[in-house]
Amino acid sequence: MNILFFLTPKSDVAFLYEDFTLRQALEKMEHRKYSAIPVLNREGEYIDTITEGDILWEIVRKHDFNMAKAEKVPLTEIKRRMRVEPVSIDVKIEDLMLKSMEQNFVPVIDDKKKFIGIVTRKDILQYCFEKLDRCDRQMSKEAIEPSICQITKYGNSANDKRLQ
Structure with a gap:
């Protein structure tokens, strides 16, 4: 950066x-x-x-x-x-x-x-906060919804018992 x-x-x-x-x-x-x-x-x-x-x-x-x-x-x-x-x-x-x-x-x-x-300092902190916020939202989303990688790795999500 x-x-x-x-x-x-x-x-x-x-x-x-x-x-x-x-x-x-x-x-x-x-x-x-x-x-x-x-x-x-x-x-x-x-x-x-x-x-x-x-x-x-x-x-x-x-x-x-x-x-x-x-x-x-x-x-x-x-x-x-x-x-x-x-x-x-x-x-x-x-x-x-x-x-x-x-x-x-x-x-x-x-x-x-x-x-x-x-x-x-404010600009740096704001940038870091926005990055952390994005990471937190992404991690929360991945915890709720399986990622494409998870679905494709194990095949069809409907057939994969780990995703049900």
């Missing part, structure tokens, strides 16, 4: 540029209702992800927070508590799933290190 199946393309993802200010980050995160958001450079390369926690700790350290001051704080000055590493487009699904257990989304980059989108 290819990770492109799960990818939310960059065009559908809100992100910040590293030269944005704290105020711009807060406004975009509030508008999109994001708790974490990718940060790119102006060439489109993934730099890292900034979280509400990163911003909160920056505010706590400064004590006298206000929006006018936030306008002047570049994202590059905010210390990250956790480094969110991107994956390449050819990552193994197993590795993608492991990364998604640690973070809400996994940033995806191409072979030139350009940010191309994200894969969300």
